[in-house]
Amino acid sequence: MGYLDCTIVCPTPTITPTDSTIAAPNPAYDEWIRKDQRVISWMISFLSPDVLPYVVGSISAADVSKALQTAFGSLSYTSILQLHMQLQNTSKGDKFVLTYLREVKYISDQLAAANRPLENEELNAIVFRNLGSDFSDIVTVLATKPDPITFPELHRLLLNRELRMKSATVPIEANVTAYTPL
Incomplete structure (x- = not known):
């Protein structure tokens, strides 16, 4: 150094x-x-x-x-404000959780590089608000924790939730054979 x-x-x-x-x-x-x-x-x-x-x-x-x-x-105040607004307006929409969180992390990292890092509470609140109703149950659980979770934990939990949601909507194809009583 x-x-x-x-x-x-x-x-x-x-x-x-x-x-x-x-x-x-x-x-x-x-x-x-x-x-x-x-x-x-x-x-x-x-x-x-x-x-x-x-x-x-x-x-x-x-x-x-x-x-x-x-x-x-050396980001200007205007650039930092623009990043905050961009982060506030980034929503999951139809994207995969992975894509959404990657966008959030990228903007968050830009703020940190400009010496304006977000606290976990702030970042979690933005992510929770912009996830959509499909994630309301996990948001409720995570928001009631006594300590804010870190971004890596949030990432893991939301990806797991999305995987569970997708597996629940995939029809299970069973190989059904005709049943004949003896």
């Missing part, structure tokens, strides 16, 4: 020994450059091809971090 937030400061490229007037290469500078380049390589390895153009030309890990923060981390 010190390379990203500049708390590990880059040493000067040369040093002048006290008993000389001639500058010599600074081994600490070379070591700092090596470590900084490793951090840059590590960061870039996690970036998608769509994001890479934002960091082209960065010469230090701090530059990469600053470029990413400028491009993606």
Whole structure:
């Protein structure tokens, strides 16, 4: 982290020994450059091809971090408000629970990346309100829990509920043979 937030400061490229007037290469500078380049390589390895153009030309890990923060981390109030409205208006409708929750999580993650994370209670309330009447029984049960459930738990429970609902509506085909009494 010190390379990203500049708390590990880059040493000067040369040093002048006290008993000389001639500058010599600074081994600490070379070591700092090596470590900084490793951090840059590590960061870039996690970036998608769509994001890479934002960091082209960065010469230090701090530059990469600053470029990413400028491009993606500095959402305006209007952008944050838009994300909140988008989240409020995202509903399950005819979608599968998995698709609906993926959309909710994506928007929630964008808010968290903008340093505006939602509490579990807030996110649960939005999800519960926008699920639809098919899930009213599980929403009632989950809403009465003393502590809010986490998103992964909510995800698992809603997927299980959807699977149970689908299996209950699939007709069971039985291989019926004629019964003849003896």
